[in-house]
Every structure is written in structure tokens, then in C-alpha cells.
Amino acid sequence: MRIHSMxxxxxxxxxxxxxxxxxxxxxxxxxxxxxxxxxFDYMPPIPxxxxxxxxxxxxxxxxxxxxxxxxxxxxxxxxxxxxGLSILFSWLPMIFxxxxxxxxxxxxxxxxxxxxxxxxFISWVLVYSLAFSMFSSEGVVNGFLSQIxxxxxxxxxxxxxxxVWITMWIWATWKxxxxxxxxxxxxxxxxxxxxxxxxxxxxxTRMQVIRHVVLPSMLPTYFVLLMLQIxxxxxxxxxxxxxxxxAFNKDTIQVLDLYVxxxxxxxxxxxxxxxISMLKSLISVVLLFSVNGLSKMLRGEGIV
Amino acid sequence: xxxxxxxxxPNAANNNRRFSKKIKMQVxxxxxLISVAIYIVFxxxxxxxxxxxxxxxINTISANDLSAKGEIVFLPKGIHxxxxxxxxxxxxxxxxxxxxxxxxxxxxxxxxxxSAFLGFMFAQEDMWGKKFWYRFTIITMFFNxxxxxxxxxxxxxxxxxxxxxxILPSIVAPFFIILVKTFVESTPKELQQAASIDGAGTxxxxxKVILPISKPILATVAIFSAVNQWNSFQDxxxxxxDSKLYSLQFILYNYINQASSLSTMVNLQNAGSTAIAxxxxxxxxxxxxxxxxxxxxxxxxxxxxxxxxFFVKGIIIGAVKG
Numbered sequence: 001m002r003i004h005s006m007x008x009x010x011x012x013x014x015x016x017x018x019x020x021x022x023x024x025x026x027x028x029x030x031x032x033x034x035x036x037x038x039x040f041d042y043m044p045p046i047p048x049x050x051x052x053x054x055x056x057x058x059x060x061x062x063x064x065x066x067x068x069x070x071x072x073x074x075x076x077x078x079x080x081x082x083x084g085l086s087i088l089f090s091w092l093p094m095i096f097x098x099x100x101x102x103x104x105x106x107x108x109x110x111x112x113x114x115x116x117x118x119x120x121f122i123s124w125v126l127v128y129s130l131a132f133s134m135f136s137s138e139g140v141v142n143g144f145l146s147q148i149x150x151x152x153x154x155x156x157x158x159x160x161x162x163x164v165w166i167t168m169w170i171w172a173t174w175k176x177x178x179x180x181x182x183x184x185x186x187x188x189x190x191x192x193x194x195x196x197x198x199x200x201x202x203x204x205t206r207m208q209v210i211r212h213v214v215l216p217s218m219l220p221t222y223f224v225l226l227m228l229q230i231x232x233x234x235x236x237x238x239x240x241x242x243x244x245x246x247a248f249n250k251d252t253i254q255v256l257d258l259y260v261x262x263x264x265x266x267x268x269x270x271x272x273x274x275x276i277s278m279l280k281s282l283i284s285v286v287l288l289f290s291v292n293g294l295s296k297m298l299r300g301e302g303i304v
Numbered sequence: 305x306x307x308x309x310x311x312x313x314p315n316a317a318n319n320n321r322r323f324s325k326k327i328k329m330q331v332x333x334x335x336x337l338i339s340v341a342i343y344i345v346f347x348x349x350x351x352x353x354x355x356x357x358x359x360x361x362i363n364t365i366s367a368n369d370l371s372a373k374g375e376i377v378f379l380p381k382g383i384h385x386x387x388x389x390x391x392x393x394x395x396x397x398x399x400x401x402x403x404x405x406x407x408x409x410x411x412x413x414x415x416x417x418x419s420a421f422l423g424f425m426f427a428q429e430d431m432w433g434k435k436f437w438y439r440f441t442i443i444t445m446f447f448n449x450x451x452x453x454x455x456x457x458x459x460x461x462x463x464x465x466x467x468x469x470x471i472l473p474s475i476v477a478p479f480f481i482i483l484v485k486t487f488v489e490s491t492p493k494e495l496q497q498a499a500s501i502d503g504a505g506t507x508x509x510x511x512k513v514i515l516p517i518s519k520p521i522l523a524t525v526a527i528f529s530a531v532n533q534w535n536s537f538q539d540x541x542x543x544x545x546d547s548k549l550y551s552l553q554f555i556l557y558n559y560i561n562q563a564s565s566l567s568t569m570v571n572l573q574n575a576g577s578t579a580i581a582x583x584x585x586x587x588x589x590x591x592x593x594x595x596x597x598x599x600x601x602x603x604x605x606x607x608x609x610x611x612x613x614f615f616v617k618g619i620i621i622g623a624v625k626g
């Protein structure tokens with residue numbers, strides 16, 4: 001009897017959360033059903049139910065159709081370029097945190113931390129708006145440069161197709177550097193005081209303390225974040241690249257997420273777009289599992 | 305923050321205060337150089353982070369023809385506030401403001417409520433299939449179908465051009481659930497047990513015991529959630545074509561784009577001619593664009609200094625778990 005009531009109690013508890021699980025099923029799991037579009041020749045406004053089934057045609061077109069292959073290669077190159085850059089510089093927030101905590105003037109340090117974290121909380125549209133106000137042909141930077149007589153005609157920073165990977169990396173860094181450093185700052189704050197004291201007693205210089213005390217204590221955090229970053233290698237996101245995209249930089253700015261969007265919403269090729277989306281999601285899952293496995297092997301515990 | 309400490313601000317960097325009592329530190333020249341370099345680099349970066357905001361603010365209150373020419377660099381010239389009055393006369397802007405505010409308020413309330421309840425429920429020992437449902441929730445952080453499949457299925461659910469599309473998908477938010485669950489698990493178990501012995505049911509415990517003690521973490525969730533809602537752009541981009549449902553972010557994007565195509569056009573047609581650069585239409589695009597930018601960013605700028613510590617707390621709790 002008692003066991004029965006405990007069981008019904010635990011089921012009742014599940015019933016309380018079930019409406020939320022339904023919401024989750026609809027908005028996070030049901031979209032997986034959208035993958036079926038990849039196997040049909042879907043052309044709106046003809047509904048999916050009347051669209052012809054084409055099997056793997058779209059997947060084959062990704063490797064057989066020369067135009068598509070070239071496009072996709074360029075897009076993959078961009079994706080690797082931008083994700084590669086951010087992984088290459090993934091240690092920056094750690095260095096930022098180390099040197100920030102070296103500042104002993106508390107108020108100055110807090111000010112720097114507050115100010116550099118701010119950009120993380122504005123949207124990419126706003127970042128673009130700021131970028132536009134600063135760097136467009138009639139923007140502040142061009143105004144300033146021509147005022148002091150350095151240039152005669154405005155420099156077209158934003159319509160430039162060169163260095164797009166680097167400028168995108170710079171904007172992302174501007175937006176997130178201060179915020180990403182917070183985790184490392186927390187790690188530094190939790191370092192045992194006696195470690196510092198021991199180091200100073202041994203006559204260590206400041207840089208030696210950083211190298212032998214501070215840095216090692218942050219490496220576990222760094223490792224986990226790096227692994228997560230590698231796992232989301234293909235997911236650059238859409239917004240940043242979408243807002244900065246224009247006719248001039250389109251070739252070098254299209255990452256997978258943006259390409260998929262442009263194909264469907266710009267070109268109406270929903271089915272191909274879904275096919276690429278699907279491959280991307282599957283590869284991402286494989287990446288996540290590999291990285292998780294690697295982490296288990298190296299440090300005995302997974303990252304997720 | 306105590307004031308007497310900051311009195312020795314400039315030279316304090318040379319002096320590791322933490323240990324100065326115990327060990328007389330040898331301050332070498334290299335250490336001094338490092339300190340100076342640190343101050344310079346961080347000051348520069350802070351300037352780069354703040355200046356764009358500052359610059360746009362002073363431009364919106366300066367004479368529009370000067371600001372269109374990019375002549376307002378460090379100080380405002382010809383101060384006036386007409387832009388902020390005029391900008392609300394633009395058809396659609398007030399409406400977009402209401403939409404953004406509405407989705408922020410309603411969305412945040414629902415997300416906070418759901419995160420609190422689910423975080424509490426997932427901290428319960430005896431829920432049927434607890435482990436499975438928790439995983440079912442968390443996995444969605446790492447895996448999604450992709451935006452186009454998402455768009456297609458949302459459309460089939462008639463959530464295009466529908467205000468609910470701004471609210472419903474964000475109600476169950478795995479990251480916030482983790483935050484609350486971690487917090488609830490860190491509170492003494494006896495609190496819940498005592499209430500349970502007194503005959504309180506699940507909802508009563510949630511409402512009378514958990515909600516009051518979870519206020520700090522719920523504040524964090526509320527701030528994160530409100531910022532997300534206010535900043536959200538992609539859902540409007542994908543799901544909304546009805547201008548009555550445009551959010552402020554989306555309207556701002558449209559204004560920048562108009563200005564962009566306009567200026568590009570003018571630049572290509574009249575390379576180097578400054579007479580064209582002061583066209584009145586061009587001025588208004590600049591001033592409108594900047595003023596709308598400030599209106600869109602103002603809530604964040606106002607709220608941010610007050611709630612900064614909640615953000616910090618949130619990411620640290622989240623990281624301990626994640």
C-alpha cells in the first residue's frame with residue numbers, strides 16, 4: 001500500500017512537469033521532423049504532401065553538381081577560417097583574466113571589468129549599428145581621419161571583401177572578451193593564498209608566479225571550454241554574419257549557418273538547405289561525442 | 305569597495321598588497337614595466353568598449369548636419385533633443401517598442417516561472433523518470449535540427465506572424481533550469497522535509513519554501529532572460545513578415561540597411577563630392593539611425609550597471625555545473 005502511494009506520488013510529480021516536456025518536444029524535438037524536407041523536391045507554395053519524393057538526390061547534388069561543390073567548398077573554407085581563428089585565439093580570455101587580476105587598484109579593476117563586459121549584452125544588430133556609425137563612409141572614424149587630413153576620400157571599411165575573417169573575429173572578440181574572462185577570474189580568485197605565499201617566499205618574480213601558480217590552476221577550465229568550442233566548430237551562428245553581410249563581402253562571409261539561411265530564405269531552395277542543415281547537425285553531434293570521449297580519456301570525466 | 309583602499313590607486317599596482325605585511329616585495333624594473341603596460345592596454349580596451357556608445361549618444365544630441373558629416377568626435381556641438389521627439393513620429397517605431405517591451409515582460413515572467421518550477425522539480429528525488437526527463441531537457445542545449453527545419457516546422461504549426469512565436473519557444477530554457485536546480489540542491493534538504501512533514505504538497509513547498517529562498521538565482525535568470533528577449537532578432541527575421549509584429553531590433557536593422565544602400569549608392573555615383581554628402585535625406589538617415597540605436601540600447605545601458613553582479617553570479621554557477 002505504502003509503495004503504491006509512493007509510486008503514484010512520483011507519477012503525479014511527473015504529471016506536473018509534463019506540460020513543459022510537451023513544449024520542449026514541440027519546439028526542440030519536433031523540428032527534427034523538418035529533416036524530411038531534404039528527401040523531397042519541395043517548392044512552396046506546393047505543400048510537402050504533394051511534393052515528389054527524390055530520395056538522396058539533394059545529398060548527391062552536394063558532391064556532384066560542380067557549381068554547388070564550389071560554393072560549398074568556399075563556405076566550408078569560411079567556416080573553418082572563422083572557427084579556426086577563434087580557436088587559435090581561445091586563450092585570450094585567460095590572459096585577459098590573468099592580467100586583469102594583476103591590477104591591484106580595486107576600483108580601477110572593477111571599472112575595467114564592468115566596461116569590458118558590457119558589449120556582451122547588446123545584440124548583433126546593435127553591434128552592427130555601432131560598427132556602421134563608426135566605420136561607414138560617413139562614420140566617425142572616416143570623419144576624424146579626414147578632419148586631421150590623413151585621407152581625402154572615405155575608407156570603405158564595411159564594404160571591404162578583404163580580411164573579412166579577421167574583422168569578424170575582431171568584432172566577436174570585442175563583444176565577448178570581457179565576458180569570457182569572468183570564468184577565469186573566478187578560477188583565479190579561488191586559488192589558495194598559500195600557493196602565492198610559498199612562491200614569493202621562494203623568491204619567484206611576478207611572471208614566474210603567473211607561469212607556475214596562476215596558469216596551471218586555470219588549465220582545466222581552459223580545456224573544457226576549448227573542447228566545447230571544438231564541438232561547436234560548425235555552429236558559427238547566423239546573426240553576426242547576417243547583419244554584416246553585404247553584396248561586397250558575400251563570398252568570404254558566408255559560413256554554413258548563413259549559407260543555409262541564404263539558400264532557403266533568399267533562394268527558395270529549401271530542400272537542399274535542409275539537407276546541408278541535417279549533415280551539419282549530425283557532424284556536430286559526432287564532434288561532441290568525440291570531444292567528450294577525448295575528455296574522458298584525458299581527464300577521466302566528460303564535459304557534458 | 306572601500307574608499308580608503310582606492311586612495312593609493314596609481315602606485316598600488318607596484319605593490320602586491322596581499323602580501324606586503326608578511327614579505328617585503330622586491331619591485332624590479334620589469335615588474336614596474338609590466339604594471340604600466342597592463343594599465344595602458346586595459347585602459348585602451350576599455351576605451352574601445354565604451355567609445356562607440358558615447359560617440360552615438362553625443363551624435364544624437366548634436367546638430368544633425370554636423371553629425372552626418374562625421375564631425376562630432378569627442379564633444380557634442382549644437383546640442384538639441386529634437387531627434388528623440390521626432391523619431392517616435394516614424395510609423396511603426398512606437399508599435400515595435402510595444403512589441404519588444406511586451407515580449408520582454410511576458411516572456412521573462414513565463415521563463416522565470418517555468419525555470420524555477422522545473423529546476424525545483426528536477427531537484428526532487430522521487431519523480432518518475434527524473435533522470436530521463438532531465439537529460440531530455442539538457443540535450444537540447446547541444447543539439448538542434450537547424451534553423452531552416454525549425455522555420456519549416458514552426459510554419460506548419462502556424463507560428464509565423466504570431467506573437468506566441470516570441471514567447472512559447474523560450475519558456476523551457478535548459479541553461480536556466482540548470483542554474484535553479486544547482487541552487488535548490490545547495491539549499492538545506494531539511495527545509496523541504498520539514499514542510500513535507502507538516503503536510504505541505506509539492507506546489508505549497510515550491511511556493512512557500514523554494515520561491516522565497518531562490519530569489520537571488522531567479523533574479524539572475526530574469527535578467528538573462530529579459531536581455532535575451534529584448535535582443536532577439538532571429539525569430540523576427542525568420543518567422544515574421546507582418547510589420548505590426550516587428551521588434552525594435554528588426555526595425556533598427558531595416559533602418560541601417562536603408563542608410564547603407566543609400567550611402568553606397570551616393571558614394572558610387574558621386575565619388576569624392578562633398579556637396580552631395582550634405583543632402584538632407586542623407587542627414588536624416590544618419591540621425592534617425594543613431595537615435596533609434598540609442599533607444600534600442602538604452603534599456604540595456606540603464607539596467608546593466610545595477611545587475612552586473614547577477615550576470616557574474618549566473619555564469620559562475622552555470623560553469624560549476626556545466
